[in-house]
Amino acid sequence: MKRSFPLVFAFIVGFLVLLAEFIPHRPFSQLISTLENWFMIIAGFAILLGQISLIRVNSRIISNKEHDWQYHLAGMISFALMLIVGVLWGMREAPGILGKGEDIALWMGMKPFDYLFTYAYMPLSATVFSLLAFFIASAAYRAFIIRGFESNLLMITAVIVIIGRTSIGSMLTGWLPESWSFWHIPNLADFIMEYPNTAAQRAIMISAGLGIIGSSLRIILGIERSYLGGDK
Amino acid sequence: MKISAGLERRLIYSILFIAVALPLLIPIGWKTDISGYTQIAYDLVEHAPEGTIALISFDYDPSTMTEMQPMAEAQIEHAFKRNQRVIATALWPMGVQMAEEAFGKVLLDYPDKKYGVDYVNLGYKVGGMVTIQAMGRNLREVYPTDQGGTPYEDIPMLNEVRRLKDIGWISSLSSGTPGLKEWVMVARDAYGVPVTGGCTAISAPGFFPYVNEQRQLYGLLGGLKAASEYESLLGRIGSATTKMDAQSVAHMLILVFIAIGNVKVYVTRRRKAQ
Numbered sequence: 001m002k003r004s005f006p007l008v009f010a011f012i013v014g015f016l017v018l019l020a021e022f023i024p025h026r027p028f029s030q031l032i033s034t035l036e037n038w039f040m041i042i043a044g045f046a047i048l049l050g051q052i053s054l055i056r057v058n059s060r061i062i063s064n065k066e067h068d069w070q071y072h073l074a075g076m077i078s079f080a081l082m083l084i085v086g087v088l089w090g091m092r093e094a095p096g097i098l099g100k101g102e103d104i105a106l107w108m109g110m111k112p113f114d115y116l117f118t119y120a121y122m123p124l125s126a127t128v129f130s131l132l133a134f135f136i137a138s139a140a141y142r143a144f145i146i147r148g149f150e151s152n153l154l155m156i157t158a159v160i161v162i163i164g165r166t167s168i169g170s171m172l173t174g175w176l177p178e179s180w181s182f183w184h185i186p187n188l189a190d191f192i193m194e195y196p197n198t199a200a201q202r203a204i205m206i207s208a209g210l211g212i213i214g215s216s217l218r219i220i221l222g223i224e225r226s227y228l229g230g231d232k
Numbered sequence: 233m234k235i236s237a238g239l240e241r242r243l244i245y246s247i248l249f250i251a252v253a254l255p256l257l258i259p260i261g262w263k264t265d266i267s268g269y270t271q272i273a274y275d276l277v278e279h280a281p282e283g284t285i286a287l288i289s290f291d292y293d294p295s296t297m298t299e300m301q302p303m304a305e306a307q308i309e310h311a312f313k314r315n316q317r318v319i320a321t322a323l324w325p326m327g328v329q330m331a332e333e334a335f336g337k338v339l340l341d342y343p344d345k346k347y348g349v350d351y352v353n354l355g356y357k358v359g360g361m362v363t364i365q366a367m368g369r370n371l372r373e374v375y376p377t378d379q380g381g382t383p384y385e386d387i388p389m390l391n392e393v394r395r396l397k398d399i400g401w402i403s404s405l406s407s408g409t410p411g412l413k414e415w416v417m418v419a420r421d422a423y424g425v426p427v428t429g430g431c432t433a434i435s436a437p438g439f440f441p442y443v444n445e446q447r448q449l450y451g452l453l454g455g456l457k458a459a460s461e462y463e464s465l466l467g468r469i470g471s472a473t474t475k476m477d478a479q480s481v482a483h484m485l486i487l488v489f490i491a492i493g494n495v496k497v498y499v500t501r502r503r504k505a506q
Contacts, residue, residue: 036366037373040359047358092332093380117329122294129295133482137248138241141489145497155490162487165433165457166480167262186265193440201441 007222014220054079082121085112157192164189244489251485255477262477263464269443270461272451273428276401277307282315284400285393290320290327290334291404291411296432297330300405302459302472303430304334307403310466312342312350316400317389321375322356323363323410328379348378348387355379360410364418368396396423401450404429412439416448426450430458 013035020028058072089101091113105111110118146152163169169185176184182191218224235243280286288307292300311318320331331353339345354375357363366374371393372384384390392398402419404427406412412429420427426447431439433455442449453459456479459472 033366033369036359036362036369039362040357040366040374043358043360043362091329095381114329118333122297122329125294126297130298133252134245134248137482137486137489138244140486141240141244141493144490144493146494159487159490162483165455166483167264167476168480168484170263170265184265186267190267193437197437198441201438205441 003225003228006228007225011220011222014216018220082113082116085116089113091117160185161189161192164192248482248485251481252478255481256474259474260477261469261473262480264457264460264476266461266465267458269440269452269454270458270465272443273403273430273453273458274310274451274462274465276426276428276450277310277314277316280314280316280400284314284316285319285389285398286311286316287319287321287396287399287402288331289402289404289406289411289415290322290331291324292330292407293324293326294330296407297333298475299432299456299459300407300430301330301334302456302470302475303453303462304330304405305337306459306462306466306470306472307405307430308334308338308351309341309468310462312338312345313466317349318351319390319393319399320351320353321367323360323404323406323414324408325356328353328356348382349389352387352389353379361414361418363410364396364414365422368418368423371395371398396425399425401426401428403427405453406430407432407435412449413442416442420448429453431455433457 016028016031017035020032055076058076060066061072062069062076086096088096088098089104089111090096091111095101101111108115144155144158146155163172164186169189173184181187215224219227277286288304288311290304308318320335322328322331335351335353345351355378357374359366363374371390375384377383378387396402396419402415402425404412404415406415406429412427412431415427415429419425428450429439430453436452436454436458439449439452439454443452453462456472456475460470460476463470463473
């Protein structure tokens with residue numbers, strides 16, 4: 001029962017959604033609308049579930065003083081801080097349980113949640129992502145080595161696209177006459193992106209699309225059951 | 233002189249840091265060519281009639297704001313310049329704040345634009361593609377209130393909007409899933425609303441197939457370069473144009489590092505062969 005009910009439910013819902021795509025009239029249209037609302041409600045609860053899971057996992061690590069527990073503690077304090085200030089005074093126009101927080105916003109320049117978001121979360125988040133540039137530079141130096149025909153081809157393409165995506169690319173070959181415009185580096189980069197890249201991407205997308213159809217059918221028909229949490 | 237791998241890495245990081253920082257402190261002002269993809273995206277907004285209600289979906293978070301935020305600011309400014317009205321939504325939780333930031337910046341140049349009349353922030357809604365499908369049927373059911381809790385029917389500009397088909401154009405500024413792909417699949421393919429959008433440079437190649445004869449996507453803003461191109465088309469020097477100098481220098485430096493790395497491997501191989 002524990003496994004068969006979800007399987008039957010998945011079959012009925014999956015089949016109905018599929019059918020509704022071909023018969024967009026009542027009662028299917030109404031049914032789909034209801035199912036969409038259900039999905040959004042369930043997805044909303046998934047966020048709550050994620051937060052509960054986050055608290056449980058981190059609490060266990062902190063209480064057992066596992067490896068690097070201090071970082072988990074910092075994470076939990078940050079989580080609690082944002083949650084508390086958000087609940088108390090809200091964010092931007094949205095009020096919290098203590099009202100719109102006009103007094104504290106007057107004192108801090110903005111609401112505490114917005115202050116933390118603007119001056120802590122935003123710069124930290126952007127900094128972590130921007131570190132990627134340093135790793136790419138280091139990795140390119142070590143790994144982008146010419147070894148054979150394929151790596152040569154990759155190197156030439158990469159150099160054209162990299163230069164073509166910079167302002168320098170426009171300046172380097174900007175002097176070329178109109179009849180030679182194809183060889184203008186940004187145009188060459190666009191050509192690579194528009195034809196060889198698009199052709200390869202389409203092939204990948206079609207394959208992925210077919211794969212999705214296959215896995216969806218497997219789920220609807222109950223062949224694929226890993227989403228139930230077991231391995232059979 | 234033999235340089236250890238650790239020192240080598242530190243040198244690369246230090247040089248790159250200086251190379252990126254200098255153009256940000258002292259902007260060079262290099263110009264970029266306008267690509268066809270950016271031009272199509274620009275033309276969609278430019279040719280939409282005055283009063284059009286547009287929807288910009290903020291499907292990114294602060295980690296990619298360096299690339300995405302200039303696009304958002306440029307598109308909002310373009311819409312305001314053309315007297316169009318903008319609805320902001322978000323499929324990513326942090327997109328709400330990104331929208332607020334973008335509006336806040338653009339409004340400095342357009343102080344006469346009023347909330348609820350010229351623009352509105354409907355906020356974040358969970359559900360990705362299913363949410364877009366539901367918006368296609370009834371926008372009010374998905375967003376009964378705006379971000380600040382004002383009921384849908386009390387927002388003047390939304391009186392003209394019942395569902396996605398009432399929107400003139402949609403732009404999804406997306407740095408992952410859910411995002412641009414979902415907007416193309418539902419808003420464009422199922423409901424026929426013109427969709428354009430922007431993404432990080434690294435994910436742009438995956439979206440180019442959608443810019444096709446069927447106009448699944450009206451152009452694409454791929455990364456900071458496209459954002460700076462859009463700023464050029466608007467005739468202003470914005471944050472993307474300034475940052476583009478730093479990106480250009482960084483790209484060229486990476487090419488220099490690749491060349492040095494290859495020379496190093498070549499010399500090592502020759503030594504071993506001897």
